[in-house]
Amino acid sequence: MNSKVESIDLEVIRADLLKKVNLLRKRKYPFAPINDLAEQNGISSSNGYDSLLKKIQQITKGDVVTILTNFRKALTPEVVKHCLYANKAISIYKLPDDMNLNDLEKSLSTLTSNCSIDDKYYSIEDEDKVEKDFIARFQPDDDMSIFVYHDQRSYVFRSKEESANVIDSFNNELDPLDENQEVLELIKVIKVTIPAFDFVVLDKKLKILVIGFDLAYVFPKAMINKALDQLENKIKKIKGLEHLNRLNFRNAIENMENETDGVVFGHAFCSSGGTFNHLGKTSSKRADVRKDSFFTKGSTGEILDYYGIRKRYNTGKRDCAVTVALSYREYKASALTPIYIAVLDYMQEANDLRHCCKKLLDNS
Incomplete structure (x- = not known):
């Protein structure tokens, strides 16, 4: 060469x-x-x-x-x-029994003809010229199609300045007449802008449509809600999807708590009459908070009202996590507040996504 x-x-x-x-x-x-x-x-x-x-x-x-x-x-x-x-906030839409899913798949396929994500989408060269559109379609099996939507988002984090030279440069700018001033530590506030990869998934096997938001734990809830609403509005323009309704996951919390399959590694509940509020969690991969002695003793004779749960399910190859929760403020406003968004974590393939969605369907 x-x-x-x-x-x-x-x-x-x-x-x-x-x-x-x-x-x-x-x-x-x-x-x-x-x-x-x-x-x-x-x-x-x-x-x-x-x-x-x-x-x-x-x-x-x-x-x-x-x-x-x-x-x-x-x-x-x-x-x-x-x-x-990885780390998707999702909404699920049950499709009508009489809907022709093959025709729907063809309609969705008009969103993009690309079968892979072009390398150009993995970075942002110009924030003012980011292509916000469907960029790729994946078909992991005959019954599932994943349509990837490209967007950009920013998050902020704080970091301690480690360079002594930088700190010294700030000290040099201090008032020379005040000998009692000295900069000891600097905290940087850094904005990070990244490409985001949301999705729309058609699962003909489960007869559902799933809309997902990328990196749910990185961005605030308000941003998640807005992005999912915008993506839903785009999808509703497709014939047959004008009257989509999101599945309410509120009942899934208690059902997942009582379900024997899986490991609960976090839950939130109030005791009878709302006199006692508890948030329980564990960092152990094997520990189930339902078997914790504090929980088993304290819950005896109590009627518990659950408003949040984090649960691991084994999908065959790995453990994936499903989170359904209200904030305590939302719960206190109304225990019947609907929940239209769940967070799925540790997924690596289509079967993980399908397994988690089925758990949500079965428990809702």
């Missing part, structure tokens, strides 16, 4: 890797699995995302093209998987 062409190809691969690793960092993807992938493909172990990104930029030893190409090949499916399934 011509050395100039090879150099161009290498820089394209390098840039794509940097883009995808940085996206996973912004999506708060755990670093350890990415570090393992990098090691398996010839990049030495790193102690964090910054270190790995620097190594990708500066790597010169060995067959660099092969190392970066193989890492990119291994990383890309993880990126797609995380964008498609």
Whole structure:
């Protein structure tokens, strides 16, 4: 291969890797699995995302093209998987029994003809020119179609300034006449803008439509509600979907609490008459808060009114989490407040999504 062409190809691969690793960092993807992938493909172990990104930029030893190409090949499916399934806030719509689901699938297929997510969507080059539209369709099996909607969102986090030079520069700007002033610590408020990957899912097996919001735990509830409403309005323009109604998950909370399948690792409830409010949770993967001695003793003889639950279900390959909850303020306003949004976490494939949705259907 011509050395100039090879150099161009290498820089394209390098840039794509940097883009995808940085996206996973912004999506708060755990670093350890990415570090393992990098090691398996010839990049030495790193102690964090910054270190790995620097190594990708500066790597010169060995067959660099092969190392970066193989890492990119291994990383890309993880990126797609995380964008498609990780941490989604969803609403479910039961479809009428007399609806022709094959015809509906054809109508939805007009949203996009792409069968993969183009690499350009994994970063934001110009915030004013972000394509907000359906960008890809995935068909993991004959009964499920996933239509990916591309958007952009921003979140803010706080970080301590570690550079002594930066802190010194602020001290240099202080009033020289006041010797008692000194900047000891600086807290940075950082805005992060990332591409978001919402979805619309048709599951012909369960006869449902699902609308999902990407990265539910990163963004505020008001933003989730607004985005899901906007996506719902887009879908309602399709023939046959004008009168969609969201499934109310309110009854699912108590039913999931009483259901033997799965592990409850968080729940919220009030005791008889609302005199006692309790939020129980565990960080253990195996512990079930329903079996906690504090809960079993305290709940004896009480009629409990549950208003939130987090539960793990084994989908065959992994444990996925389903969260249905009111805030305490919402619950106090009315215990009958409907819940139209559930959060699904730790999913990695279509079967996980279907399993979690079926649990919500069965318990609602």
